[in-house]
Amino acid sequence: MTMQVAKNTVVTLDYNVTDPDGQLVDEGKEPLVYLHGGYDDIFPMIEEALQGKNVGESVVVKMQPNDAFGEYDAELIQIEPRKAFPKELEVGMQFEGVPESGDDDDILIYRVTEIAEDKVVLDGNHPLAGMALVFTCTVTGVRPAGAEEIAHGHVHDGDCGED
Structure with missing residues (x-):
């Protein structure tokens, strides 16, 4: 059956x-x-x-x-100093982090979307x-x-x- x-x-x-x-x-x-x-x-x-x-x-x-996966939230974009990241850094790499407006329970996966000379752009939105x-x-x-x-x-x- x-x-x-x-x-x-x-x-x-x-x-x-x-x-x-x-x-x-x-x-x-x-x-x-x-x-x-x-x-x-x-x-x-x-x-x-x-x-x-x-x-x-x-x-x-x-x-x-x-x-x-929810609406795209522009507030989940963060720009961080390049020196805060490992030397080996590529677009697409992922890091865990807490949104600036959140508390420690709101851990998100941030994707590196852009790397400039001294800044890194992180996106906490799901790719979809x-x-x-x-x-x-x-x-x-x-x-x-x-x-x-x-x-x-x-x-x-x-x-x-x-x-």
Whole structure:
């Protein structure tokens, strides 16, 4: 008997993500495996669309920026002195940081977007912020989640590091 996508199942998807014009954003080389049921492992709109689906069924979910990675926030751009960074620095490198307006709980990943002589421009927005996205996926596997996975709220691949 085949299982349907439902709360506390581990779902495996083949997927890709495009922009509304069909330009590939993420070709989904690796299958996406997540714990279904409101654990924030995947965007809620996608989870909703997959509820009750069987292996082999596909869904296409069109998401506005607020449904995906949020609107682009110009306040998350920071300009820092070049001397604050390692000597080896390239555009695209990522650093953890706290936004100037945030507290220590608001750690973001900042991407280096520009390097000038004595300044570095950092962007704390997700690279896909501000973009509408089309998520296309096919369910390739559904299994019951283990008690430990449910307790931790995510799929276990053996090296979770939580007790």
